[in-house]
Amino acid sequence: MSVIDPYKGVRDFYPEDERIQKHIFGAMRRASESFGYEEYNASVLESTELYTAKSSEEIVNEQTYTFTDRGDRSVTLRPEMTPTVARMVASRKRELGFPLRWYSIQNFFRYERPQRGRLREFWQLNADLFGVTGLEADAEVIALAYRVMMELGASEDDFLIKIGSRSALNAELVRRNIPTGNHKKIASLMDRKGKIPEDEYEDEMNALAGGTFEIHESPDITETRRRLALLGITNTVFNPEIIRGFDYYTGIVFEVFDTNPENKRSMFGGGRYDNLVGQYGSEEVPAVGFAMGDVIARDFLETHNLMPTLNPATHLYLAPASGSDSENVALVADTLRKSDVNVAVGMKHEKIGDHIKVALKLNIPHFAVYGEKEKESGTLTIKTLATSSEQTLPLSDVPAFLFTVH
């Protein structure tokens, strides 16, 4: 609209928005690290070839931010993390220790028409476990996804983990002698089942597979669900329609659904992809992973009323009793900072009432005045703004008070 608006499809994060991001990322980070996943990172810029090798031309040409740099190299803003992490694992395969557990929380760019829940820049948790073929890896990754939901404050009733199997589908396709050339299309079609009219689905399936067919719960799914149940994770279900649209999945696939009747939809998912790392030049490395976006997490918190009150990092607003006290206030604030208290000092305003207004506007939880009285007594009167309660205590006790009262 004008230069003061953000670029199309991207968001500004004002402090109150950024607090929400930090809250969500904190839950993702705690969950990931509790399973022993280590954070990694890479540049948002990647060589375009990284994607042309793996993705279809159409996706790279039409749905990425791709440009030529001053050295005539084709550069793409990363649209996903998987090629990057696969590249990183492939290039150091011999010196990395497996099982390798990695996570990242980063931003991605896709050139798409923006609408609610789908923007041109979004943030995403990627968690991947490399080097394990067994189902204990599939179960762990799903358990981690579950853990992220719990860290966000969800209860088991709020979501349902639907599990399917690419390998079961592939086996069925082979058993039915369906040409491999049609496998990808069939997977894509099954992924869309439920979104398209039934007769249309049947017609297309007839053309591709010579008739519709059912997949039944396969042993790998049963075993994965059993392992999850051992951990108390029982909100899982086999669902033959969980296929995921992408052809690089090779085994267990899953999607986490919101159970809210007004918002029944797939929130995020993942699965096993054993053949991808090998495409970046080294030997095969089996892998299981999932990705969860910030927008879906935020929607979930809002629809389930799980968004907590989020205060800024500032603990205390310290106002001078009068303009002449501002130097002493700076000194006292500095003392408190050495005890890890985050202090914003009052400036500009003369009246204490105005200082209180500012502290409230900024959502700073505690307020105090410093002037002659406090200087003589060596105390501070801490006002907790949410409750209006006050507590007078020696300066040296202030940090402990702020950290416990919170």
Added chain:
RNA sequence: GUGGCUAUGGUGUAACGGUUAACACUGGAGCUUGUGGAGCUCUCGAUCAGGGUUCGAUUCCCUGUAGUCACCCCA
């Protein structure tokens, strides 16, 4: 990429095609001099952009832009 709907101060709303675009909140200034989160007074601030119709457009039409919804797609 296709189609529908929408666009008024920082925010939320109002204005039959017709004087100076109204109201609330927010912001700023002032009164109240150590806890005044309030009140009162004053005040800054907008018709998305560009065309067209008309004596006259915030209002009607077209194009663009942006938002939103449904497709497409969803790594």
